[in-house]
Amino acid sequence: MRAAGITSRAHPLWLAYILHRLSGLGLALFLPFHFWILSLALTNPARLNGFLAFTDIGAVKLAEFGLVFLLAVHMFGGLRLMAMEWLPWTPPQKTLAAGATALSFLIATLFLMQAV
Amino acid sequence: MKAHMLKVTIERGPDSRDVFDVPAHESQTVLDVVSWVQQNADPTLSYRFACRVGMCGSCAMMVNGVPRWTCRTHMSKVLKDNAVTIGPLRNLPVVKDLVVDMDPFFDKWVGAEGVHHGSLTRDDPIAAIDETSETRVEANAGIECINCSVCYAACDTVAGNADYLGPAALQRAWTLLNDAKDEGRVAILDAVSGSGGCHNCHSMGSCTTYCPNDLDPMTAIAGLKRETAKSFFRRGR
Numbered sequence: 583m584r585a586a587g588i589t590s591r592a593h594p595l596w597l598a599y600i601l602h603r604l605s606g607l608g609l610a611l612f613l614p615f616h617f618w619i620l621s622l623a624l625t626n627p628a629r630l631n632g633f634l635a636f637t638d639i640g641a642v643k644l645a646e647f648g649l650v651f652l653l654a655v656h657m658f659g660g661l662r663l664m665a666m667e668w669l670p671w672t673p674p675q676k677t678l679a680a681g682a683t684a685l686s687f688l689i690a691t692l693f694l695m696q697a698v
Numbered sequence: 699m700k701a702h703m704l705k706v707t708i709e710r711g712p713d714s715r716d717v718f719d720v721p722a723h724e725s726q727t728v729l730d731v732v733s734w735v736q737q738n739a740d741p742t743l744s745y746r747f748a749c750r751v752g753m754c755g756s757c758a759m760m761v762n763g764v765p766r767w768t769c770r771t772h773m774s775k776v777l778k779d780n781a782v783t784i785g786p787l788r789n790l791p792v793v794k795d796l797v798v799d800m801d802p803f804f805d806k807w808v809g810a811e812g813v814h815h816g817s818l819t820r821d822d823p824i825a826a827i828d829e830t831s832e833t834r835v836e837a838n839a840g841i842e843c844i845n846c847s848v849c850y851a852a853c854d855t856v857a858g859n860a861d862y863l864g865p866a867a868l869q870r871a872w873t874l875l876n877d878a879k880d881e882g883r884v885a886i887l888d889a890v891s892g893s894g895g896c897h898n899c900h901s902m903g904s905c906t907t908y909c910p911n912d913l914d915p916m917t918a919i920a921g922l923k924r925e926t927a928k929s930f931f932r933r934g935r
């Protein structure tokens with residue numbers, strides 16, 4: 583479909599799918615680098631300290647937040663998939679579960695906002 | 699009263715599209731519009747339909763980028779700024795204009811063992827079916843498929859993997875697996891667990907979102923994933 587684009591992708595399950603794939607790819611790209619940095623603790627502690635000093639910079643902090651966020655998104659996405667595929671939910675049950683999850687996220691976010 | 703006109707763009711090839719002005723009517727369907735163009739503006743336009751009432755599954759097309767059964771899609775639902783773009787169904791080879799070759803779709807139907815595996819003959823008594831049994835309810839949920847290929851066109855996994863059997867064929871495999879009169883369990887599980895099988899599905903749910911009959915191939919495929927996995931751990935039983 584060239585002309586109108588593939589607008590049939592604009593629905594929540596597809597968005598959940600693409601979020602999961604992009605977060606998975608992001609993790610796959612980042613983790614080798616992450617483990618390499620950790621390995622410096624054994625092979626080259628001075629250099630590791632150099633990197634750790636880096637983490638005080640605001641932008642780097644933001645990037646770290648992004649990575650933790652990626653992992654969280656991917657983990658919840660993966661758990662969501664496994665629950666959806668391995669448990670024989672009926673459609674109304676799926677809707678209820680999605681609603682309950684959304685509500686608990688909303689409440690959790692409210693508490694978080696109050697904490698910071 | 700002056701006739702109200704619609705701007706209808708029809709995709710007729712990779713780089714060719716024609717724009718037609720089509721008079722609007724009340725309760726007009728997308729198929730009505732395509733038929734009007736063929737009958738009044740361009741007799742060379744090719745398209746396919748048969749029943750016009752949502753039974754035969756032959757009229758599906760992309761409407762503003764969304765696969766739909768055109769005979770039961772009202773223009774009022776799809777018009778944007780008085781205009782609409784209509785193209786051939788996605789994920790299938792185009793024969794001409796709005797006509798696609800459905801062969802790959804039906805070949806995969808057979809490839810998923812979507813055929814009856816009987817064991818009785820005409821001389822045997824007809825086996826009684828309990829309509830309330832769990833497996834019958836599961837099978838009934840998917841049997842009203844009209845083979846329209848809307849789900850097949852909506853699926854990105856089909857787009858990315860030419861061997862993927864696709865939502866409709868896999869859903870039929872699931873209904874047969876749950877059908878007390880079908881004896882094909884081993885053949886079906888074998889067919890749907892191969893490289894083009896159910897485990898390709900990413901549960902993105904476009905099939906279920908767009909099936910015009912409100913069927914749920916995504917959930918049927920999840921059923922196949924569970925059954926094939928169970929059978930794997932039971933070593934093929």
Ligand code: HEM
Pocket residue numbers: 599602603605606607609610613653656657658659660661663664899900901
């Ligand atoms: C932390 C390192 C991880 C990496 C690098 C990673 C990477 C990936 C990638 C690239 C995909 C392919 C996405 C796709 O096919 O659409 C994927 C899929 C998947 N991941 Fe992860 N993942 C990680 C952790 C996890 C965790 C913690 C879970 C579960 C709790 C998980 C569960 C899944 C599942 C169920 C799929 C299948 C998705 C699908 O069929 O679309 N992953 N992962």
Ligand code: SF4
Pocket residue numbers: 852853854855856864865898899900901902903904905906915916919
């Ligand atoms: S749920 Fe599976 S079969 Fe349905 S559109 Fe997504 S990938 Fe395709």
Ligand code: SF4
Pocket residue numbers: 842843844845846847848849850865866869908909910911912913915
């Ligand atoms: S499952 Fe629905 S969308 Fe797919 S072929 Fe059957 S009727 Fe059409």
Ligand code: FES
Pocket residue numbers: 747748749750751752753754755756757758767768769770
């Ligand atoms: S013409 Fe038969 S389903 Fe549309």
